[in-house]
Amino acid sequence: xxxxxxxxxxxxxxxxxxxxxxxxxxxxxxxxxxxxxxxxxxxxxxxxxxxxxxxxxxxxxxxxxxxxxxxxxxxxxxxxxxxxxxxxxxxxxxxxxxxxxxxxxxxxxxxxxxxxxxxxxxxxxxxxxxxxxxxxxxxxxxxxxxxxxxxxxxxxxxxxxxxxxxxxxxxxxxxxxxxxxxxxxxxxxxxxxxxxxxxxxxxxxxxxxxxxxxxxxxxxxxxxxxxxxxxxxxxxxxxxxxxxxxxxxxxxxxxxxxxxxxxxxxxxxxxxxxxxxxx
Amino acid sequence: xxxxxxxxxxxxxxxxxxxxxxxxxxxxxxxxxxxxxxxxxxxxxxxxxxxxxxxxxxxxxxxxxxxxxxxxxxxxxxxxxxxxxxxxxxxxxxxxxxxxxxxxxxxxxxxxxxxxxxxxxxxxxxxxxxxxxxxxxxxxxxxxxxxxxxxxxxxxxxxxxxxxxxxxxxxxxxxxxxxxxxxxxxxxxxxxxxxxxxxxxxxxxxxxxxxxxxxxxxxxxxxxxxxxxxxxxxxxxxxxxxxxxxxxxxxxxxxxxxxxxxxxxxxxxxxxxxxxxxxxxx
Numbered sequence: 096x097x098x099x100x101x102x103x104x105x106x107x108x109x110x111x112x113x114x115x116x117x118x119x120x121x122x123x124x125x126x127x128x129x130x131x132x133x134x135x136x137x138x139x140x141x142x143x144x145x146x147x148x149x150x151x152x153x154x155x156x157x158x159x160x161x162x163x164x165x166x167x168x169x170x171x172x173x174x175x176x177x178x179x180x181x182x183x184x185x186x187x188x189x190x191x192x193x194x195x196x197x198x199x200x201x202x203x204x205x206x207x208x209x210x211x212x213x214x215x216x217x218x219x220x221x222x223x224x225x226x227x228x229x230x231x232x233x234x235x236x237x238x239x240x241x242x243x244x245x246x247x248x249x250x251x252x253x254x255x256x257x258x259x260x261x262x263x264x265x266x267x268x269x270x271x272x273x274x275x276x277x278x279x280x281x282x283x284x285x286x287x288x289x290x291x292x293x294x295x296x297x298x299x300x301x302x303x304x305x306x307x308x309x310x311x312x313x314x315x316x317x318x319x320x321x322x323x324x325x326x327x328x329x330x331x332x333x334x335x336x337x338x339x340x341x342x343x344x345x346x347x348x349x350x351x352x353x354x355x356x357x358x359x360x361x362x363x364x365x366x367x368x369x370x371x372x373x374x
Numbered sequence: 375x376x377x378x379x380x381x382x383x384x385x386x387x388x389x390x391x392x393x394x395x396x397x398x399x400x401x402x403x404x405x406x407x408x409x410x411x412x413x414x415x416x417x418x419x420x421x422x423x424x425x426x427x428x429x430x431x432x433x434x435x436x437x438x439x440x441x442x443x444x445x446x447x448x449x450x451x452x453x454x455x456x457x458x459x460x461x462x463x464x465x466x467x468x469x470x471x472x473x474x475x476x477x478x479x480x481x482x483x484x485x486x487x488x489x490x491x492x493x494x495x496x497x498x499x500x501x502x503x504x505x506x507x508x509x510x511x512x513x514x515x516x517x518x519x520x521x522x523x524x525x526x527x528x529x530x531x532x533x534x535x536x537x538x539x540x541x542x543x544x545x546x547x548x549x550x551x552x553x554x555x556x557x558x559x560x561x562x563x564x565x566x567x568x569x570x571x572x573x574x575x576x577x578x579x580x581x582x583x584x585x586x587x588x589x590x591x592x593x594x595x596x597x598x599x600x601x602x603x604x605x606x607x608x609x610x611x612x613x614x615x616x617x618x619x620x621x622x623x624x625x626x627x628x629x630x631x632x633x634x635x636x637x638x639x640x641x642x643x644x645x646x647x648x649x650x651x652x653x654x655x656x
Contacts, residue, residue: 144559146539146559147539147556148539148540149539149540149545150556157559216572221576224577229531229533230533230562230577230579230580231577232562232573310565314562314563315538315562315563315564315565316559316560316561316562316563317559317560317561317563318558318559318560326562328563336538336563336565337538337539337540339426339452339453339454339457339540339565340454340455340456340457340538340539340540340541340542341456341539341540342456342457342459342460342540345539345540
C-alpha cells in the first residue's frame with residue numbers, strides 16, 4: 096500500500112466528515128421540527144399567521160410572505176445594479192480596470208453581515224424614518240441592505256458567465272456590422288443567460304438565508320406588511336430572535352421554521368444546479 | 375512485490391483505523407464542546423447562565439465576589455431565562471438566572487429570589503407625556519390605541535416596541551399589564567433590553583419597556599397610574615410593574631455556589647444590586 100493510497104483515504108474520510116455534518120444537520124432539524132408540524136398540521140403551520148408560540152399558536156404565513164418580499168426587494172435592487180456592473184466589467188472595460196475593480200467588489204462579500212446591519216441601523220433607518228415615515232425599521236430597509244449584500248454574488252458569477260461566452264460570437268456579431276452594445280444585448284447576454292440566472296438564484300439564496308443584518312433593520316414585527324415602510328419578520332430572524340429563550344414546543348416550532356427555510360433554500364439551490372447543467 | 379491478501383488486510387486495517395479516527399475526533403469535539411459549559415472544578419469555579427436581564431447584575435456581583443475570593447472563578451453567561459433554567463436542570467450551569475417565575479413543570483427546581491426589578495415604560499426624552507394609566511398602556515399594546523393623538527399629544531402613529539416571545543421581560547410585562555390580551559403583531563420586536571432602549575433613544579414617536587435598572591438619560595420612564603418607577607415605589611410595591619429575579623438550581627447550592635448566593639443575599643450584595651438600580655429582597 097503506497098503513500099498515495101493512504102493520503103487518498105485520509106482525504107476521502109475528511110470529505111466524508113464534511114458531508115456527514117450536512118447529513119447530521121438535516122436529520123437533526125427534521126427530527127426536532129417535524130413532530131410539531133405534524134401536530135399542528137402543515138396547513139395551519141404554513142397558512143396561519145398567528146404566531147404566539149408560548150400560547151400554542153404556531154402560524155408562520157406572515158414570515159414566509161415577509162421572507163419572500165424581502166428577497167424580492169433585494170433582487171429588485173441588487174440584480175439591475177449587479178448585472179450592469181458585470182456587463183461593464185466584462186465587456187466594456189479595460190483589462191487593468193477589471194483586475195482592480197473585480198477584487199474590490201468581492202471585498203464586499205467579506206464584510207461581516209453585522210456591519211451591514213449596524214450601518215443600516217445607524218444610517219439608513221433614521222433616513223427612512225425622517226424622510227419617508229414609519230418606524231424606519233422596515234421591509235424597505237431590509238431590502239436595501241440585502242440588495243447591497245447580494246451584489247458580490249451576482250456580479251462575480253455574472254462576470255464568469257459573460258467571459259465564458261466564446262470570443263468567436265462577439266467577433267462574428269461585430270463582423271456583421273453590429274455595434275458593441277448590440278453585440279452585448281443580442282448575442283452575449285442571451286448566450287450567458289443561464290449563468291446569469293444562476294447568479295440571480297444564488298443571490299436569492301443569500302438573501303433568503305441572511306439573518307443578522309435583517310434582524311437589525313427589519314423591525315421583526317409579526318404582521319403581514321401592507322406597505323414597504325412596515326416592519327417585517329423573516330423566517331431566519333424568527334429563529335435567531337427567539338431561540339435563546341425558547342423551550343419545549345416553542346423550540347420545536349423554531350426548528351419547524353428551519354425546515355421551511357431549508358426546503359426553500361433547497362429548491363433555490365436545486366434550480367440553480369439544473370440551470371447551470373443545462374448550459 | 376507484496377502479496378495481495380496481505381495488502382487487503384492492511385487496507386482493511388487502515389480503513390478501520392480511519393473510521394475509528396473519525397469517530398474519535400467527532401467524540402473529542404463533542405466532549406470539548408460540552409466542557410465549555412461544564413464546571414471543571416466544583417469548588418473554585420461556578421457557571422451561571424440565563425436571563426440577559428439578570429446578566430449585567432450577576433456579572434457585577436461576580437466581579438466583586440471574585441475580587442474578595444481570588445481563588446473563585448465565576449463565569450456568567452447570557453442565553454435567556456428559559457435557556458438558563460434548562461441549563462440548570464441539565465447541570466450545564468450550576469445556577470440558572472431567570473427574570474420570570476418558574477412554570478409548573480419547573481417547580482421541582484430550587485428557586486432563590488435575589489431582587490425585585492421594575493419594568494419601566496419608556497419614551498423619547500422629547501416626548502411630553504409623563505403619565506399613562508395601566509388601561510391605556512394595555513390598549514396601546516393591544517393595538518387598539520395606535521396614535522399619540524388619542525393620548526392628548528400631536529397626532530402621529532405610535533411606534534410600539536416589544537420583546538420577543540419567551541423573553542422574561544416580555545413575559546413579566548404580559549403578566550402584569552396585558553392579562554389575557556395579546557400584544558399586537560404590528561409591534562416592532564427587539565431581542566434585548568439594550569436594543570429597545572437604543573431604538574427609543576433614537577425615535578421620538580416610540581414607546582417600549584425595559585428593566586428599570588437599565589433606564590438612563592437617553593430615554594424617559596413614564597409614570598403608570600401616576601406612580602413613577604422609583605426604587606421606593608418599587609420596594610413598597612405601589613409601582614405595579616415589578617417582577618422577581620431568581621437564581622435556580624437542581625439541588626440546593628453547595629460550596630462556591632452557596633457562598634455566592636449568601637454573598638448576593640448579604641447586605642453588601644443587596645446594596646450592590648440597589649446601587650445598580652434594582653430593589654433588594656429585604
